[in-house]
Amino acid sequence: MNTQSLTQKNKKVIVSPSHTVPLLPSLNKQPSQSELSQQTVSEAVVNMLENLGVRHAFGVSGGGIAPLWTTLSRSSIQVLHFRHEAGAAFAGVESYFANNCPIVVFTTTGPGLTNALTGMFAARWEGAKVIFISASTPAPQRGRWAIQETSAYTMPISGIFTSGSLFHYATTLENDAELPEIACRLAQGLAKPGGFVAHISIPTSIQSSLSQVPLSRVAFSQSIATASEEAIAECVQLLSEGPFAIWVGFGARHAAKEIRELAQITGAAVMCSPRGKGIFPEDHSQFLGVTGFAGHPSVLTYMQEQQPLRVLVLGTRLSEFTSFWRPAMVPARGFIHVDIDPEVPGAAYPSAETLAIQSDVGAFVKALLKQMPEPLDLSTSILLPHRECITIEPSTEGAVRPEVLMEAIQKTIVEQSDAVVMAESGNSFAWAIHTLRFIQQGRFRISNGFGAMGHLVTGVVGCAFGRNGKAVAIVGDGAMLMNSEVSTAAKYQIRAVWIVLNDARYNMCDQGNSAQGLKGADTEIPRTDFVNLARSMGADGIRVERESDLEAALEKALASPAPFVVDVIIDPTRPAPIGGRIQGLISQRSKEVKN
Template identity: 40%
Template structure:
């Protein structure tokens, strides 16, 4: 049997009019509109169902990076957004391509990202006829093709005339405060069309203004912040650091931060109590256990389980004062509790609160009892023998990465984010990323490449071996020369499951993993791989990794017997949910 030659195939290499790089194809025109809305980078996995759009995308101002899995593409897009504040684009094909992206989409929605997922779709004329990877409203769950819990908006246009309204809706969605996640499903019949001169896809400019805080509301808030009160800061207040510092320092109010808000207020400031929720410090637990709070000003957080452990002891006696752009956040985690909800931007609200407190003399009258501050932990010395202790690893990461570089630190769901939340201290926002409500393993082992591609700074991802086996984009990082350092907590087990089940009196079920040589795994893909087996080897290896220009995997043999700080808190929560003691 003779193999076919390309020259023998009729039409090979002869493109239609829409394939010309200068042609006003739907892909090129739409991508140019997205660039005008602020999109700079796209991540995705291509296939036949999305190829014409991708060809147009390549001829646009947007830089496209091809990942190795659709989930990695969406996670990378999320982190590109949070690294720059710009909306991001993920591109996938039909059927499996779309479904593989859905875990990332849910993470984007939970984290409040601005993201557009563009997927291929089956034209209506082919629905029900057995098209390959048929993808239509008739074959998909309703949430994929309409607005709901997954997407703020979703469209499947069939004609060019529908595109201006879609671009306008995107402009409004991305122009409003908060996150906006959308899905645009493009059938091939539309992707291969040309956009005529009468169709304008120039996005309209939208900015949604919020009203200034009412002085009467400001007075009510100040009245509730006397006595034993705290300011509890969440991810939604990440841009309000200067206003927060001005107010709490003038008021001498202590500050709690949720894990995703680390660095919004300097964590070594005397007024910083610590991180709440998952991985919280002993000082925070002692403060909350001593006696009930009189008041709490909650800024930009829903106070879900990762932020509050859903503990009833955090509910203030005077009720919540809750400031958020989303009114559904008010008391969402603590139904039945009273409070005052204020729909406002946290920074503008704090600025107005400071002006009001100054003008009314509230700062002079307010009295807040002194706090018992937690002492800085003593710097540990490296043990000459045995596996690396996770506390010592955190000490070295603090010294070399957090304090000694400008790298963004990311922590993966599981033991990694519990240790990082608990032990690392940041002085400014934008240096730390972790997931909260969704907590997908593989988010940051893959998503780190998005931040590295979008921001001109290195990224250090602290991940577990289970997550690294589940999803990683080392090969993609090599392809694009991205400055990512993966620190793999290699304990040859699913550590959080192992310790959690043991603590609950259960026999761990299939938590052990074959030991993986992640350094060799990295090297076989073209990255640098370093192995750390003892604590004295850790600092030199990490310093070397930070000095290298491309992707590096640091395989750290972690002591498997040490449970993460999350275990005790998580056990209490599971027992409460399951009716245990």
């Protein structure tokens, strides 16, 4: 076993021998010499994208990107024309997670490019595979105040046009001789595990120029770090020393079956991050609840009263959203933390004893099961605490309480359909995380890493399109007014559903400020009729003002072949389950004052 000590305190990292596997895609479509002599750079780029497995491109047109946009529209790649670049980017991220196919997002120069950047940050944080193609100003016009000039004279080059913390790979295509290298870089990035976000900027004049550079066949054999037998043996030994818990994150979503088997033969308690809901069935007797933001008190009860010897962390960064970095979540003997990214283990809890394993989570758990003695029931005789489920009877009077809405969504959508349920940033995802219960992986999506408001109110369009089925977004009225892409869904008859918590305010801000003792900020929004707004754009909808009408309205939304908006008049006084977040903000403020 190759063990390397890092500078972080109490962190032991196991870097396992590499397992070499062939990774494709390949670029194998080679035009003839006569075709090359007539091929534009745009055509060469589109051919490259087709061979990389791109099937869909989302974006907004403009003069700077016109040659490439037109070429995309004539290709086998289906092009969806959105209303805003951020909406196209967010939809692209969710389309990727719906069908696992790399997506292209395209924009024109200037604001077209900058409008999409928030979506690109979200793609990077979420771990999507996105190729972002934008236009830039041709070299002879740079520095001369061209229309929407996009160059080093008007924009920061570092980070936008170069590889770094935003893009894994970024470059400007200045001539067709650079195409082979770009093709190789993109193929290599898409073949790697995890996310890959690239930016190719192409000056308008280059897009329409002729290219005679052939793109040769590209294939990669990528070395992937996997757990060695020695590393697995050490993990088995440590886990066998006493009761342990399993902390499941979104990065473990492809190992749901193996994680359930591991829990059942060991008796380990299981908890999940907010993004990890459904990977381990929430109705299982060994499931404790959700950790972190809008999580369940049962998790802290377990960690404080039945503290396990160790916690096996699978595919989660243990970020603030997932853990609030609570000391109570650190077990007696620390973590065994498995992640494909070697920089993740130990980062959230640098002072905790951590054995870091760099490996694909699925490969690790499969190897662990082979060496784990069976049965190895390390559970205690004390019953595990479980999340408390309280049912509130619907009323025929007053505005709709969000808890009652969530129960109707649970019964009508989660349990009686196969729709993906998505929850937008704000009180919407607080209620959904805390209240909804999933027993299948892949049925629930939130975007809490970068936490961009508007991500899933537009991402639901990409998800429904990508899976060719229903996707339902639970959103606030503030997010719905930002950038909903209902018009895009109507144009392409995408079966997206929006359930709007219409309380005429930014209610997370309102409730959060009140909980922190902050007064005077204006959080109110004029009441909007989202049904008439949706119908004006070619969609359908229904307004719900009474709890007794919820289930019928949701059933109508599911049955609709068109995009559909359920406008729910919400009681704004019901406190959302955001206490942990508020305590964290107060704590941060207190530290700033002390410092």
